[in-house]
Amino acid sequence: MSQAKFVAGIYAPTRYLYAFKDKLTEEMLSTCTAFILSKTEIITNAHCVAGAPYIYVVVGTKVALEKNLIKVEKVRFAYHPLYNESIVGAFDIAKITLEKPLEFSDTVGSIRVVDKDYKLNNSSEVVTVYGYGVLNSIGPLKLRRCDAKYISDVNRADTFNPVQTLYFTTGDSKKDGEIITPGDSGGPVVSKTNGKIVGITTSINGTTGGRGMFLPITLFLDFIRNPKRVKPLPTSLTPNEAKFIASIRVFPKFLTAYNKDFADYDENFQLQFNGIILSETEILTCAHQVHGAPYVYVIVNKLTSNEKTIRVTKSQIKIHEKYAFPGLTFNIAKITLKNPLEFNDNVGSIDLVDKDYKLNDPSEMVTVYGDMILHGTMRMRRYDVKYLDGAKCKSKLGDLFDANRLMCYTFDESMGDLCAFGGPMISKKNNKIVGMTITGIPDATVIFQPIAPLLDWIQEPRVGRNQKRRI
Known part of the structure; x- marks a missing residue:
């Protein structure tokens, strides 16, 4: 001794x-x-x-x-x-x-x-x-x-x-x-x-x-x-500022995009992504974050002591019919809740842009919301970015990038590790959702999906087993 x-x-x-x-x-x-x-x-x-x-x-x-x-x-x-x-x-x-x-x-x-x-x-x-x-x-x-x-x-x-x-x-x-x-x-x-x-x-x-x-x-x-x-670092967003953000928790062993990478992890290990509250019963998120899962958990009011967790089954998840892993286009899914959310100061929705909205001004500033890891701690944050035009994205990402359907922006790694996938991109001009973060790559280029081209799909009423699709 x-x-x-x-x-x-x-x-x-x-x-x-x-x-x-x-x-x-x-x-x-x-x-x-x-x-x-x-x-x-x-x-x-x-x-x-x-x-x-x-x-x-x-x-x-x-x-x-x-x-x-x-x-x-x-x-x-x-x-x-x-x-x-x-x-x-x-x-x-x-x-x-x-x-x-x-x-x-x-x-x-x-x-x-x-x-x-x-x-x-x-x-x-x-x-x-x-x-x-x-x-x-x-x-x-x-x-x-x-x-x-x-x-x-x-x-x-x-x-x-x-x-x-x-x-x-x-x-x-x-x-x-x-x-x-x-x-x-x-x-x-x-x-x-x-x-x-x-x-x-x-x-x-x-x-x-x-x-x-x-x-x-x-x-x-x-x-x-x-x-x-x-x-301690203060929480970047107050509950009210993040009231339209939901979290999506899922077991990666179920997900088509992750099941091989997490095959050896503990069976209770979960991944957390972001979602966007569109209404009392509708949550928007990325397809790859729910594709293959028999169920997921939706968490709302997460920045308060009244956090609520809702179990959602596969039948309540609608994935765009043109989405195909590992592609990035049409990477969108909509969750329909059985019981409406109770909107209050800390839980609410946000509007989508109109169908004719164009993301064609590279100088326009937008705000990205979502969970990010900063100094080892996961925090709900937001940050302003300028998006890049299609040619710049294509030069960075090559065949991975479809300039006709996707756009990208550059993320400053000094701001933390980006985990905002499924989170909204909001216009600073009209305070409406113009895009959704899909994924990022090691050189800090982040891909997002413009909302306007998918507006018809997002707003289409859900078709039940006994309902006919209106033509």
């Missing part, structure tokens, strides 16, 4: 943790790792404490048994205000402030963190990772350490946020004790060069291959010094 006296263990009642609330409800304690900065300051992952009314801290022990625990009430720990339990690694850090200072000894002590200007840019540098992770899915929770190397940017292209999170590899997964396992979360990543904390373990990529993910500690020094000074 004298070699790892700065390592602590964390116990929390699993049933309360945000990260596990939908998975485990039994009366049991989750185990994480942490590190000691001072006699009263301890750092760990946010997902190890967020939501818990209390936690336990254990120090100075090689085996994290449930004894000699220090109970810490909720008021004495804080997690980063931008932490999002649904996004792995997003601002996943917490600070615990003990009421009674620790007694430092040969087996209990502190460790320093690197300075703010420290750069993690040497892929050959070796670090040491510490944790109480469980080996082979069994106990005891024995403190271990293993050396690791960073993975370069090229090799970590699957990282959720390459600016905020880094991957490292450890030893041979077949050798007991050389890999990162459940329970190592929150543990310190220590430089072998200067002996200081350079990162905090936040997740593992499976239990084989010795691969883990950590947060560079330099990004969180302000939070560590004073958590109260780090303010």
Whole structure:
């Protein structure tokens, strides 16, 4: 323990943790790792404490048994205000402030963190990772350490946020004790060069291959010094400003466009898209976001505590008959609700442009609405753009782009990661919907579908089994 006296263990009642609330409800304690900065300051992952009314801290022990625990009430720990339990690694850090200072000894002590200007840019540098992770899915929770190397940017292209999170590899997964396992979360990543904390373990990529993910500690020094000074990002849109936006949640394993990409994901994993409220019973969205699904969920009033979720079956979803995956044209669908929505200050509709409206002025400004990920947090936002003419879109997208039916605009990646698919594009001249975002590609060109050419289809009454289509 004298070699790892700065390592602590964390116990929390699993049933309360945000990260596990939908998975485990039994009366049991989750185990994480942490590190000691001072006699009263301890750092760990946010997902190890967020939501818990209390936690336990254990120090100075090689085996994290449930004894000699220090109970810490909720008021004495804080997690980063931008932490999002649904996004792995997003601002996943917490600070615990003990009421009674620790007694430092040969087996209990502190460790320093690197300075703010420290750069993690040497892929050959070796670090040491510490944790109480469980080996082979069994106990005891024995403190271990293993050396690791960073993975370069090229090799970590699957990282959720390459600016905020880094991957490292450890030893041979077949050798007991050389890999990162459940329970190592929150543990310190220590430089072998200067002996200081350079990162905090936040997740593992499976239990084989010795691969883990950590947060560079330099990004969180302000939070560590004073958590109260780090303010959460305000919601860009008020409920009233977003009252005509709905969310569409669906299991990707059903979707024609995504089922292969998400075949190995948990059966409960869902994707979220956008929809547009046209009336008390009509929701407009992209065809690829519902095509193939036996049912989807429509969420309205999502920015308030009165959020409402409505289950919609396939029979209530009308997909344009000319839509064909993987094509982008006619990528439109209309959902008809069985029970009308109750319109109020926070739930309402928006008008469509007239059939003769032309998107032919490249200088015209329009506003795009939808969910976007900014600083690791999904937020409902809007931003102004200028659309590009057909020739420019064609030159960027080639055969993927049908200039007769689609248009595009350039998205500034500094504004976040665009997830506004299915969201409306609204004219700043008449405040009506002129288009709907369909998809985006890596060079930040976003494709949208003009509404006017599809107006007849959108406004066509739904034809039931016993009704004849009027000619």
